[in-house]
Amino acid sequence: MKYNWNWGILWQTSADGHNSWLMTLVHGLGWTLSAAACAWIIALLLGSAIGVMRTTPSKWARRIGNAWVELFRNIPLLVQLFLWYFVLPEVLPKGMGDSLKQMAPPWGSFVPAVIGLGFFTSARIAEQVRAGIQALPPGQGMAGTALGLTLPQTYRHVLLPMAFRIILPPLTSETMNIIKNTSVALTIGLIELTAAGRSMQEFTFQVFEAFTAATAIYIIVNLVAVTLMRWFEKRVAVPGFIGPAAVGGGAH
Amino acid sequence: MPMIEIRDVSKWYGSFQVLKDCTTNVEKGEVIVVCGPSGSGKSTLIKTVNALEPFQKGNIVVDGIVVNDPKTDLPKLRARVGMVFQHFELFPHLSVTENLTLAQIKVLNRTPDEARVRGLKYLDRVGLMEQKDKYPGQLSGGQQQRVAIARALSMDPICMLFDEPTSALDPEMINEVLDVMVLLAKEGMTMMVVTHEMGFARKVAHRVIFMDEGQIVEDATKDDFFGKPRSERAQQFLAKILHH
Helix, strand or coil, X not given: CCCCCCHHHHHCECCCCCCEHHHHHHHHHHHHHHHHHHHHHHHHHHHXXXXXXXXXXXHHHHHHHHHHHHHHHCCCHHHHHHHHHHHHHHHCCHHHHHHHHCCCCCHHHHHHHHHHHHHHHHXXXXXXXXXXXXXXXXXXXXXXXXXXXXXXXXXXXXXXXXXXXXXXXXXXXXXXXXXXXXXXXXXXXXXXXXXXXHHHHHHHCCHHHHHHHHHHHHHHHHHHHHHHHHHHHHHCCCCCCCCHHHCCCCCC | CCCEEEEEEEEEECCEEEEEEEEEEECCCCEEEEECXXXXXXXXXXXXXXXXXXXXXXXXXXXXXXXXXXXXXXXXXXXCEEEECCCCCCCCCCCHHHHXXXXXXXXXXXXXXXXXXXXXXXXXXXXXXXXXXXXXXXXXXXXXXXXXXXXXXXXXXXXXXXXXXXXXXXXXXXXXXXXXXXXXXXXXXXXXXXXXXXXXXXXXXXXXXXXECCEEEEEXXXXXXXXXXXXXXXXXXXXXXXXX
């Protein structure tokens, strides 16, 4: 294979006429991180609420929670983004649909991307939150209840603090997934990191440099994310606590 | 008026009846030991008293409040009924002091300072003052159970329920927990204790309830129960556990 490597391309002026190609990629990274952060907040809030609903005594709360999870985890992410981007504006009343379609770029793609990715990930987080709560001994909830705590207080002060600690490792994976999954948003026109790499490749034909650089950036970002999550895991570690089996199990 | 009044309580899991017309009273200051083979419904019965377990038939009245009345403010009632569990159920992410103060602050609306003073007073009573900043996972089982007792006492309960408080403990730790319970009984606390510790029953119980297959088979004063249990089933049970 004959290929002219030219890493200098990263410092050459890009198609926009003022910035370098490297800056184009960094700009794309900015959108990747913004979309990931917004989607992450939506996913964590919704996922926690849905996960909690699936463990409550209320039959209806459990049903709604189950339906939510099955809906959003059984449709491919790409299809979900298409639904939010192409289909939603058509099925809404005309005025609302039109104002969605006329949102100025990049918001016209950013908003559906964030909602799609946030809802998709919320289903996954809901599963983890549910599993985390159910991993706790049933006596924990009973102890809270027996002390007079209300159901919301029992969740807030007894169940969730431990459940979230238990699921921090899978939540770390989910954080990294959400960063990587933002790349799907290029299909609805968001110029995030992968799209920026592709545009660099299309204009310069330096396909290896473009995607090697993008790959390196993804890896660096995810390494930072992992390091932060590890640090956080250590910070909130419970002294003397090893795993779910040890909750209330005593020191034998 | 009895402190705890249990009237014809029946409970089913689906078609399986776990409690069959259970009736008994616990007077103020009385210590009741509930025993029986495993699966006899004794833990279920004690958990109906503070409505941790719902039941389908009968009535339970605690200090004049009907537990099974839908209008009853259950969290408020439960806050006044102390409960100690087989597996301690301390909150692992909270320090010993925080375990003692959480419900005082959130349920009784005490200030953190008040709650701390009250909690530490009881921690001192169970002899664990020096552990106040540790976490449950750093304590032995016996210590955890004593903290759990202190946690329940910090709420100023009108009565205490113990659900097999020593059966998850290593043998050498059982006595430190029983000692605390004996002390409590001698101070006049109303107690309902599910346990197989017949030594404890002999020492402080006023009455012993023997359950089998969801029924209260025997409900007798301590002397009657140990002297001449009327039912054959209770005699067999006693022979088995007093054998060693």
